[in-house]
Amino acid sequence: MIDQLKRACAIAKKDVRIYYLKGPVIIFGVLFPVFLFLAFVIGRDLPVDFLIAGLLSMTIFFTSMSVTPVIAPTETQTRNLERLAAAPVSITTILLGDMLASVLFGIGISLVPILSGMAIGVTVKHPFILAAGIVLAAFCFSAMGLIFSSTPTSMTSTVMMISTMVKFPLVFISGIFIPVGELPSWGRALASLSPLTYITDLCRYSFQGTGYYPIGVDIGALLLFLVIFMTAAVKLHEKSLPERL
């Protein structure tokens, strides 16, 4: 158990060295959310702490989900996968390693909106809850990225396309630009199905002091999504791994 965890860390270290600077990671993980955000915010009159909270949750969402989908197709294409499959590590360990690399990337980049927010005078009312929420959400979205990367292909662009098709709609239904409370009831029902809703709500709570859902619901929902995504990812990768060799 401990052994497998150490090996997962070794895999994460390898991923950090190789994948952080890959084009798709930078484009989809960093530039994309920034531009998307600017496109919506410019010209609208919204409170700064509301915006920073939204920007933060979106950053975690995009960055944590940018590393994991790149790894599996790339390693399929570069033929590193069979080596890894021959090593004494379970698929869960491999995925956990990839996830760790993605989580660190997500957490690292999300410091940017937090620090820029603080620089312009936004205060964090609940720093510990925010920290816990960021870590949890980073795990949750990395696991979600793993689901996309289980597509048995060696084309990174295919995976990126599929994941973008899912990511975009989620951004609109998750209360980033319009608070969940102001949505019509069908909108609220839709929002409750998106994991992004809960981290957005948690960020609002941490910055503004109030959120739509109770904080326990936010954390519980993120945990639940994490478990579902991880279980699904392991199952899907177990099935698709032989098809990638």
Next chain:
Amino acid sequence: MGCRIMENVIEVKKLTKYYNELAAVDHINVEVGEGEVFGFLGPNGAGKTTTVRMLTGIIKPSSGTVSIMGIDIQRDPIKAKQMMGVVPELSNAYTELSAWNNLQFMAELYGVSKIDARQRAEELLMKFDLYGRKDHKVRTFSKGMKQKLIIAMSLMNDPEILFLDEPTSGLDVQSARLIRDMVLDLHKVGKTIFLTTHYMEEANQLCSRVAIINHGKIAAIDAPEKLKRRIGGLECVEVSFDMPVDVFDLPDISGVIDIRMSGDKLRLYTSEPGRTIYQLVDYSRSNNLEIVTLNTLTPTLEDVFIKLTEEME
């Protein structure tokens, strides 16, 4: 039963893999003893790589069992994989990492301690002539250098069993020889090696036993010399003269069944090699020809391979 499991490091029973309707590997039984160098030969698409992948726990068999040092690979894959080194047919090191970091990554995957890992990596890099390039990214390596590194990577955990899937394919003479020497060195220290190759001479030199597989079925398993004797039959005398000699110019030589040109040489298939040689010498004297080379050839592993794989068609 218990003690047989100890002797046989690899035990394969009725191993089968279906890809849709195709039986890529079809109920094969193989046993490999401790310290053996076992050759796995077969034409393209015979099922060698599929077999190796099942033996190394990379893919799951459709049916049948594999036990590695007494451990069922399906039941405890991690423990079984821990004891082996694998060089897959089409694998690659991480091209964006240096040779050194690739080796260290392997060590971490197999839980080798830092001190051992450093020492072993140095030894292996020295042995494979890569030490000077250890901090260079693998992207800058030639094919042969990459292959040597991949083999070094498979040895980082000091495995008891080494699986090599076509380790020398496409390599130059020196690198191929280096790898063959490494196999023999590992054999000397008692390691078990499971090798697939398309080079018959390589199998002949290295392997204590070989299996010949075709269409997923095993055609024969035995020591190379025994296989050669088994197809036995005719011997062959190979001769070349200082002047070109046509097949039809040769006199009738008793015992000779067939004569074939082979490059600048003539091959005479005969049941009486001794008499054939006398008559060739007589022929060269009476025609003022000089004999440049004269060899008797026994069947090679290649002959065995061709015969057995053709028989199955």
